[in-house]
Amino acid sequence: MLSYEFMRLAFVVGILLGIALPLVGSTAVFKRLSSSGDALAHSSLAGVAIGLTAGMNPLLVSVIACIVSFLIIEFVRKKFPKFSELGVTVVLSASVGLAGVLSGFARTGNFESYLFGSILLVDSMEVVLAAVLCGLVLLFYILFHNQIFALIYQESEAKVQGIKTNLLSLVHSLLLSIVIAISAKTIGALVVSSLIAIPVAASLQAKLSYKWTLILSVILSVVSVLAGITISYYADWKPGASIALFGVALFFLLLLYRIVSEAFVRAKKPNK
Template sequence: MSDLLALDFMRQALVAAVLVGLAAPLVGTFLVQRRMSLIGDGIGHVALAGVAVGILTGSMPVLTALLAAVAAAIGVELIRAAGRTSGDIALAVMFYGGIALGVVLISKSSATSPANLTGYLFGAILTTSRTDIVVFAVLAVVVVATTWLLRHRFFAVANDEEYARAAGMPVRGYNIALSVLTAVTVVVSMRVVGLLLITALMIIPNASAQIVSRSFRSSMLWASLIGVLSSVGGVVVSFYAETPSGGTIVVLAIAAFLVISVIGAAVGRARRAAHERAERHEHEHGPACGHPAIAHEDHVDYLHDGHRHAPHHDHYDEHDGHGAHDEGAHDEQDDQRAEEVSR
C-alpha cells in the first residue's frame, strides 16, 4: 500500500474516488425514490457530446460536459413534467443522439484516440489531472452540501409529489434542482467510473443500504459509506490487478450488495426463529417470576434469555428494542420532518 501512496497520480486517483463514492450514492437515494434509477445513463450519453465539443474546441472537456449534462437534466425534467405520451420518445432521441454525436465528433478530433473515448465511457482514473481534481472537488462539495441541506425537501417531493404540490412546495423547482445535481454527479464521476457505469454507483450502494438501514437518514449514510469503500477499494484493486477502474469499482459494489444480501437474509431468518421461540416458551412471566421487568410504553416487558418478552393474549411477543418497532419509529420521524418542511 505504501508504494501506491508514494505515487502522485495514485493519490489524486484516491481523492477522486472518495469524492465520487460520497456524492453519487447521495444523489442516487432520491433517484431510487422517484423510480428514475437509470436517468444517470441518459445524462451521461449527452455529457459525452459535451466532452467531444470540449476536445474539438480545445477547451476543458469537464466544463463543456457539465454544460451539456445540466442542459439535458433540465430538459429531462421539463419533458417529464409535461406528461406527454411522446415524452419517452423525446428522451430517447436526446440520450442516444447525445452519445452518437459525441462519438462522431470525437472521431474527427486529432487530439484524441479510441483509448481516450473508452476512458470517458468506462473510466480512466489514472489519467485524472490535478486541475481535474480541483474541479471535481468543488463540484462534489456542492453536490454533497446541497443534497444534505435539502434532503428533507427532496424526500417530501419524492415520497408524495402530489401532496407536496398541494402543500405549496415548489415541486418543479426541487425536481429540477435534483436533476441538475444528478448531471453534476455524472460529470464528476466520468473519469473515475465512466459515463456508462456511473448509474451503477448511484443505485447499487443504495440497494445495499436499504438492507441494513432502519431509517431514511441512516440509509443515506450507509449508501455513502458503501460507495466510498467501493470506489477506493476499486481503485486499489485496479492498480494491482491492472484492470479498468470503473469496471472494478462497479464489480466491488455489486459484490458488496451480494454479501450484504446474504448476511441480511441470514440475520432475518435468525431473528424470525428467535421470535418464534420467544412466543412458544412456556414460562409464565409476572411480578414474582424472577426476571427483570422493564417498562415499555403502556405495558411491561420481562427480560428472559437476552430477549424482552411481553404478554399478548395467549402468547408472548418478543421486543428486543432493535426491531420493526424502532425502524417504524425512525421512518415516522423522517416522514414527520418532511411534512414539517413541506409546510
C-alpha cells in the same frame, strides 16, 4: 502505493465523488429516475465527443450536454407522463449515436479514456473541482434533508406544505448533471451510473431509515471506490471497472444478508 502522488490524488477524487454520486443518485432512485442517470452518463460522452471534435473544453461541453439532456428528459416526463421513459430512451440513443459518430472526428484527446475513466491521471485542478462539487452536494442534502424527503414522499403534499418543490428538483437536477459529467472524466461514463444506483440499491437491503440509508449508501460507495482503486493498482485492472465490480459485489453481499436474515426471522416465528 500511497508514495505515488497520482495515487493519492486518485484516492482523494474517488472519495469526493464517492460521497456526491450516491447522494444525488438516491433522490433519482427514489423518484424512479435512476435510468436518467444512465442516459446522462451517456450524454456526457456525447458532450466529450463534441468538445474534442470542436476543439473546445470537453469537460465544459460535457456538463452542458448533461444539463440539456436532463431538461429534455424532464420536459418529456412532465408533458407526456405516460411516455416518461421514452425521453430517457431518446436521450440515451441520441447520445450513444452522437458519441459514436463524433468520436471518429475527435481532433485531440483520448475519447476511449472517458468510457472507463482516467482516475489515475487527475490533476490538482480536478481535485479542487471535485471538492467544491462534493461540498455543494453535502450542503444541499444537509440543509434540505427534510424538504427532499417530503418531496420524494409525495410531491403534491409537499407543495401544499409550502415547500418549493420545483426549485428543489431543479437544484437536484443541476447537481446530478454536473456530478455525472465530472465523474465521467475520472471514473468513466460507463461506470458512473453504477455509482449512482448500486450503493443505494445495496443499502436498501439493510432496511434502514431514510437518513441511515443515505449514510450507508455513501459509506458503501466510498468503500467501493477505495477498494476498486486498490485492486486496479495491484491487479492492473481498469480503475472504473474495478470500482463498478466491487460495488456490485457489495450489493450481492447485502442482498444475501437480507435473504438469510428474513429466512431466519420466518423460521423463528411459531407455526400457526
